[in-house]
Amino acid sequence: MKIxxxxxxxxxxxxxxxxxxxxxxVELVNDVMFLLEGQIMQASDATTAMRQLYFIVQLMLMNPTDVRDASALYGQHHAALVAVxxxxxxxxGLVAIDELVGATRYFEALKRIRALFPVEQAILAGVATDIPFEAA
Structure with a gap:
């Protein structure tokens, strides 16, 4: 992959x-986890439940040698989202995201979470949703 x-x-x-x-x-010649600066969400931007989930998974991707705390937080947050x-x-979408996170495919999980941002926004606005999943 060339970046x-x-x-x-x-x-x-x-x-x-x-x-x-x-x-x-830069050419990445083997399998690595990466994020471009423009894909990084700041903590102050994690203002909704799905954005918070994105931020947690982002932490897992950015610090792959120490995911224990972020993984525990992810599990709690994901379970709370599924419950409500x-x-x-x-x-x-949450089921698919959980499968991706479980397989340590964090980048793909982030893409799936971003694809749900408009759905979440519509729900928060009280609008019926019929938005297909697309990679963000």
Whole structure:
């Protein structure tokens, strides 16, 4: 996989933070967990239940050598969401997310969570949802 970065941009790879000083392309030749700076959610932006779930999974991806605490928090938060959620769309998404997290496929789980943001927003706004899942 080839990734292009702009000067000053950061990328998080297997828990390490890399910042480049000029425009550069990086080729990842093996299987790594990474996040681009633009995909990082700040704690202050985790203002809804699904955004909080995203933030927790993001922590698991960014610090793969120490996921114990984040994993426990994920389990509690995920279980609470499943317990209160009435939307079939959200429940199906939460099941898929749990499978991805269980398989340590955190990046794919983050994509699935992002795809549920509009569904969650519609639920919070009191609008019936019929939004298909799409990768964000």
């Amino acid at each position: 292009s970065l702009r000067a000053g941009e950061r990328i998080y790879i297997n828990g390490a933070v890399l910042r480049v000083d000029r425009k550069v392309s 959620c009435e939307s079939r769309e959200m429940l199906d």
